Amino acid sequence: xxxxxxxxxxxxxxxxxxxxxxxxxxxxxxxxxxxxHKGESLYIDKNGRITDVxxxxxxxxxxxxxxxxxxxxxxSCVVCGLPxxxxxxxxxxxxxxxxxxxxxPGQVTREHIHQAIETAQNIRYPGDHEIIDIxxxxxxxxxAKRVQNPLDMPASRLDVNLLICSAPSSSVMxxxxxxxxxxxFCEDIxxxxxxxxxxxxxxxxxxxxxxxxxxxASLTTFSVYQNGSVIYMGSVPAGGKLVTSDLLVAxxxxxxxxxxxxxDMLKKRYNKLRIDKPDEExxxxxxxxxxxxxxxxxxxxxxxxxxxxxxxxxxxxDIEKNGLLDEVDEVILSGxxxxxxxxxxxxxxxxxxxxxxxxxxxxxxxxxxxxNVPEFVTAYGLANYYYLGDERSKIFRxxxxxxxxxxxxxxxxxxxxxxx
Numbered sequence: 001x002x003x004x005x006x007x008x009x010x011x012x013x014x015x016x017x018x019x020x021x022x023x024x025x026x027x028x029x030x031x032x033x034x035x036x037h038k039g040e041s042l043y044i045d046k047n048g049r050i051t052d053v054x055x056x057x058x059x060x061x062x063x064x065x066x067x068x069x070x071x072x073x074x075x076s077c078v079v080c081g082l083p084x085x086x087x088x089x090x091x092x093x094x095x096x097x098x099x100x101x102x103x104x105p106g107q108v109t110r111e112h113i114h115q116a117i118e119t120a121q122n123i124r125y126p127g128d129h130e131i132i133d134i135x136x137x138x139x140x141x142x143x144a145k146r147v148q149n150p151l152d153m154p155a156s157r158l159d160v161n162l163l164i165c166s167a168p169s170s171s172v173m174x175x176x177x178x179x180x181x182x183x184x185f186c187e188d189i190x191x192x193x194x195x196x197x198x199x200x201x202x203x204x205x206x207x208x209x210x211x212x213x214x215x216x217a218s219l220t221t222f223s224v225y226q227n228g229s230v231i232y233m234g235s236v237p238a239g240g241k242l243v244t245s246d247l248l249v250a251x252x253x254x255x256x257x258x259x260x261x262x263x264d265m266l267k268k269r270y271n272k273l274r275i276d277k278p279d280e281e282x283x284x285x286x287x288x289x290x291x292x293x294x295x296x297x298x299x300x301x302x303x304x305x306x307x308x309x310x311x312x313x314x315x316x317x318d319i320e321k322n323g324l325l326d327e328v329d330e331v332i333l334s335g336x337x338x339x340x341x342x343x344x345x346x347x348x349x350x351x352x353x354x355x356x357x358x359x360x361x362x363x364x365x366x367x368x369x370x371x372n373v374p375e376f377v378t379a380y381g382l383a384n385y386y387y388l389g390d391e392r393s394k395i396f397r398x399x400x401x402x403x404x405x406x407x408x409x410x411x412x413x414x415x416x417x418x419x420x
Contacts, residue, residue, distance in 0.1 A: 035071025094120025
């Protein structure tokens with residue numbers, strides 16, 4: 001097995017920091033995992049924004065060093081993700097003509113594709129933003145739509161449809177600064193939903209049309225796929241921590257670090273969203289002089305179901321507002337909050353579509369089994385996106401260039417973007 005250069009993929013969540021030490025196996029064409037570690041995250045708010053660079057850098061340094069020690073490597077390169085909270089999304093089209101030769105239609109070359117992408121750059125975006133990701137939605141060859149790879153096809157005209165995403169420069173700079181202060185080099189920064197989708201969403205689901213919902217502790221992000229590519233992304237500032245807060249209110253006990261932890265443990269222990277024994281008591285043990293508090297199983301489950309359904313409802317309303325709900329044939333869940341037993345049935349109740357829960361599906365020893373859970377989809381997706389890029393970018397990829405470098409190459413074309 002020949003592993004390509006090692007990188008550390010870091011998922012900066014509002015509850016946990018997860019680090020995966022990864023490589024790329026050229027023989028199998030898959031991203032490999034050598035080690036991992038995770039730690040508590042205290043300096044990221046409910047919108048995914050960093051609130052204390054120095055303190056977060058210390059936590060991040062510990063997590064990455066532990067992951068590298070487990071992997072037995074000393075990688076200094078990190079790829080990291082951004083949430084979609086503050087991003088702007090632009091759909092842009094770039095048409096070019098393909099010259100014919102004595103009446104015979106010309107063939108599309110890589111140079112033609114580059115020209116079409118360069119033409120699509122004629123957009124304006126805020127002066128305090130920078131381009132963070134560029135996705136090819138599809139190509140059009142003459143009158144043939146939804147072409148995935150136009151290379152070497154005969155044509156007289158080529159159009160490319162792009163999804164261009166910009167993010168506040170301050171958010172990008174703060175993330176880079178945090179990684180650098182932790183003692184590492186920031187190789188690249190991606191959007192979390194796009195990266196995680198390379199792991200969670202199959203090619204078949206992308207083509208049919210689906211929504212991928214990543215349910216974190218404080219933030220739920222989602223991306224809509226149609227005809228094989230992402231067409232829309234959004235977020236809801238709610239997640240598993242809000243469920244814990246609701247349970248705390250239901251128990252009618254003061255909010256403190258100890259009580260929050262105690263309720264969170266109960267939430268994880270009694271995580272079934274079905275009411276098997278409605279009158280069974282779930283007791284919150286007294287702490288710091290408090291008396292014990294109790295909820296019946298029915299009350300406990302009802303609190304969790306109400307909040308989780310509300311999160312799904314907010315996602316569905318956002319997608320519906322943009323006229324995309326009818327395009328969704330399937331819902332895919334990931335993230336730590338997706339580990340509730342019965343959450344697929346609850347999601348199906350709101351969307352009326354088949355629902356599944358995604359995991360990284362990393363093969364290997366017992367350590368790999370520990371990270372084949374929904375909450376590691378984003379971290380593994382960041383590494384996967386770095387090495388492989390997006391499906392539609394593969395026509396640019398050679399064995400010497402990873403996904404991150406392809407993206408960098410295309411972004412070079414977009415250096416001419418107009419800020420307004």
